[in-house]
Amino acid sequence: MEKVIFFCVFSCWIMQITSSDLSAGGSSDVRVRMGENITLNCNMRNRYEVAWYHLRSEELVLLISAEKDKLGRKLLIKFNLNSTRLEITADSWVTRVSLTISGVTESDSGHYFCGTKSDAPEMHFDKPIRLEIEDEVTVTERVLMFGGVGLAVFVFFLTTVIAGGIIYHRGQQKGWRAAKHEALMTHHS
Ligand SMILES: *[C@@H]1O[C@H](CO)[C@@H](O)[C@H](O)[C@H]1NC(C)=O
Numbered sequence: 001m002e003k004v005i006f007f008c009v010f011s012c013w014i015m016q017i018t019s020s021d022l023s024a025g026g027s028s029d030v031r032v033r034m035g036e037n038i039t040l041n042c043n044m045r046n047r048y049e050v051a052w053y054h055l056r057s058e059e060l061v062l063l064i065s066a067e068k069d070k071l072g073r074k075l076l077i078k079f080n081l082n083s084t085r086l087e088i089t090a091d092s093w094v095t096r097v098s099l100t101i102s103g104v105t106e107s108d109s110g111h112y113f114c115g116t117k118s119d120a121p122e123m124h125f126d127k128p129i130r131l132e133i134e135d136e137v138t139v140t141e142r143v144l145m146f147g148g149v150g151l152a153v154f155v156f157f158l159t160t161v162i163a164g165g166i167i168y169h170r171g172q173q174k175g176w177r178a179a180k181h182e183a184l185m186t187h188h189s
């Protein structure tokens with residue numbers, strides 16, 4: 001029994017490590033609650049064009065694209081999929097651009113790619129950002145999962161204490177019997 005519970009706790013722990021390793025490897029993770037606004041940053045130093053793509057269910061969608069003006073002090077929007085929800089802003093020398101998505105919904109989850117261009121014709125892509133939308137269900141699930149592990153640890157602790165108690169009790173009984181036996185033996189001799 002203890003072994004089984006211990007194995008479960010251990011494997012849960014391993015599973016948690018592996019899943020966090022996987023997500024940390026190729027992309028950075030961002031978690032937001034449904035309805036919140038999110039800002040994703042991209043480096044645009046020495047680049048002239050920028051485009052944000054959203055990968056969801058194997059479909060790559062261009063969200064927004066922009067290019068620097070002649071002086072390189074402003075971003076000119078070339079394309080915006082939905083200007084009521086998507087906005088791109090930049091610092092004064094346009095070295096860092098930020099995409100803001102307002103009122104995120106479940107369909108905004110997935111990977112975001114920021115592509116930038118300099119004089120060369122090809123686009124350069126940074127590490128993608130994985131956006132995860134949390135609703136109440138995800139939060140509840142996490143509480144339940146955490147509670148499950150906590151419970152397993154508690155049961156493990158409890159069985160150890162009980163088993164320890166039984167062993168101790170048996171030992172005591174054995175001791176009694178041995179003492180009784182010894183007393184009888186000495187009585188007989
Ligand atoms: C743009 O976003 C708003 C708000 O979420 C939505 O109501 C509207 O349908 C969207 N428009 C397009 C063209 O997707």
Ligand SMILES: *[C@@H]1O[C@H](CO)[C@@H](O)[C@H](O)[C@H]1NC(C)=O
Nearest residue numbers: 036037084087100101102103
């Ligand atoms: C989210 O963005 C919208 C539109 O840009 C704005 O009206 C709203 O105040 C923002 N909400 C928060 C919580 O920042």
